[in-house]
Amino acid sequence: MNPITMQLVADEYIRMALKEDINSEDVSTNAVMPEYRKGEVQLLAKADGIIAGLQVFERVFKLLDEATETKFEVKDGDTVTKGQFLGVITGDIRVLLSGERTALNYLQRMSGIATYTNQVAKLLEGTKTTLLDTRKTTPCMRIFEKYAVKVGGGSNHRYNLSDGVMLKDNHIDAAGGVKAAVEAAKKYAPFVRKIEVETENLDMVREAVEAGADMIDTAMSPFSMGTSQPATEVMVETFKGTPYDTGLDQEKLAEIADYFRPMREEALKSGLMNTKVLGVDINTLRYQVPGGMLSNLVSQLKEAGQEDKYQQVLEEIPRVRKDFGEPPLVTPSSQIVGTQAVLNVLMGERYKMVPKESKKIMLGEFGQTVKPFNPEVQKKIIGDETPITCRPADLIAPQMPQFEKECAQWKQQDEDVLSYALFPNVAKEFFQYREAQQKKVDATVADKENKAYPV
Numbered sequence: 001m002n003p004i005t006m007q008l009v010a011d012e013y014i015r016m017a018l019k020e021d022i023n024s025e026d027v028s029t030n031a032v033m034p035e036y037r038k039g040e041v042q043l044l045a046k047a048d049g050i051i052a053g054l055q056v057f058e059r060v061f062k063l064l065d066e067a068t069e070t071k072f073e074v075k076d077g078d079t080v081t082k083g084q085f086l087g088v089i090t091g092d093i094r095v096l097l098s099g100e101r102t103a104l105n106y107l108q109r110m111s112g113i114a115t116y117t118n119q120v121a122k123l124l125e126g127t128k129t130t131l132l133d134t135r136k137t138t139p140c141m142r143i144f145e146k147y148a149v150k151v152g153g154g155s156n157h158r159y160n161l162s163d164g165v166m167l168k169d170n171h172i173d174a175a176g177g178v179k180a181a182v183e184a185a186k187k188y189a190p191f192v193r194k195i196e197v198e199t200e201n202l203d204m205v206r207e208a209v210e211a212g213a214d215m216i217d218t219a220m221s222p223f224s225m226g227t228s229q230p231a232t233e234v235m236v237e238t239f240k241g242t243p244y245d246t247g248l249d250q251e252k253l254a255e256i257a258d259y260f261r262p263m264r265e266e267a268l269k270s271g272l273m274n275t276k277v278l279g280v281d282i283n284t285l286r287y288q289v290p291g292g293m294l295s296n297l298v299s300q301l302k303e304a305g306q307e308d309k310y311q312q313v314l315e316e317i318p319r320v321r322k323d324f325g326e327p328p329l330v331t332p333s334s335q336i337v338g339t340q341a342v343l344n345v346l347m348g349e350r351y352k353m354v355p356k357e358s359k360k361i362m363l364g365e366f367g368q369t370v371k372p373f374n375p376e377v378q379k380k381i382i383g384d385e386t387p388i389t390c391r392p393a394d395l396i397a398p399q400m401p402q403f404e405k406e407c408a409q410w411k412q413q414d415e416d417v418l419s420y421a422l423f424p425n426v427a428k429e430f431f432q433y434r435e436a437q438q439k440k441v442d443a444t445v446a447d448k449e450n451k452a453y454p455v
Contacts, residue, residue, distance in 0.1 A: 013140050018099070029094050050079060051114070053148065057106060110144055110151075117133075123259055129252070131155060132154065135159075142159070166198065167181045198229065220233075297310070320337050323373065324336075325373045333361070336355070354381050359382060
C-alpha cells in the first residue's frame, strides 16, 4: 500500500480498530506485564493461500510503539503454505500482546480475500476479461479489502459513489428510461467518468448501447436472467462482429460458468435463490416490477409461508400503485407499494393492515404524486387526518441554529455543522479525534468527570 495512502487514510481506520479493542486499557496484559520487557513473536501461516496485508499488520504495532521492529520473509502477493514461517515482530511485549488480535484480523481477512480473488483470476488467464470487485465492502474496511483484491490479481471497480456513473434500475426508472438516464449522465458527469448501466433484459442492453453507454452489466449464465442481468455469454455472442465486439473467449467463459454452476445449485438448495425469479416472466414486465423489488416480494412471501400467493401479489402491485397516485417504483416507494400489496393479499382484505409508510404517502409526507390518490383508499387509511398539500419540508422548523449551537465547540468550518446534522454521533467522534490530533491530547484517556488528564 502506498505510504501516503497508509498515513492519510488507513491509519485513521487502524486507530479506530485499536480504540474499539482498547477503549481504556488492556487489563489482561497490564496485569501480567506491568513494565517494559523486550520480546519477539513469530508469524506463521495457518493455511495455504496468498498473503496480503503485511504492511497493515506492521502498522498496527507501529502505531502503538514506533520502536517495534518487523522482519518479513515474504511480501504481499506471495503464495504461502500451511506452517510456513512468514516473519518475526520484535518489541515491547505489552505492545505485541495488545495489538496482536487487531493486526491478525486485518492480515487474515485481507489474505482470505486475496486468496479467493486469485482462485477466480486464474480462471481468466489468457482472456481479455478483467476481474472486478464491488462497492459492497465491510464498513470501514474498504481501503483494505480493495487493496487485497488487487494483491490477489483482481482490479477495483468503483471505490465510492464519486468514482464513476453506475445507472441501476432505480436511476433508470427515475429518469424515465435507459436512454434518458444515459443522456442525463453524459450532460452532468465530467467527461472523464465512464457511464455504466445495469441492464435487466435485452431491450435495456440495446438502449444502453445505442445511447452510448461505456459499459453494460451482465452476469455469468448460472446467475443470469430473472432479477439479475442478461447472460455474459449471450451478450458476447450478440456483439460479435459488430463495432461493440468484446473479444472475449467463449471457451474461457464456459470454464467460468462451470466454476459457478455448483454454487448456483447450492444457492437453490438452501433457498438463497428462488426458482420463481430465475427465468423471464412476461407478467413481471407487464406489471413493471423492478428486479430488486421482485426479490424482496419473494422473500416476504417465503417468510410468511405464502409463496403460492406470488401471482396474486404481482396483480395487486399495479392496483396499489394506482391507489397511491402512481409513485415511481424506486426506493423507498417501490418497497412501500410492494409491502402494501403483500399485506393486501395475505390479509384477504385490501388495506386492512397499513404500515406507517403507506399512511405517510397518503398524508402527503413524501410529497405530491404524479396523479391524485384514490379518495376512498385515502379516507380508509388516514381517516379524518388532514393531508399535507404544501411542500412537506416547509412544515419542519429550522434546525440549523440548534445544530450550530450543539457543535459550536468543535466547528472549524461550515461543513462540520452539516456533518453533525446528518450523523451526530459519528461526527462527534470525528471532531474529538481531530481535536486530539491537533492538540496532541487523547481525550479517551482523560478523566472527564474530574477534569483531569494524566501527564
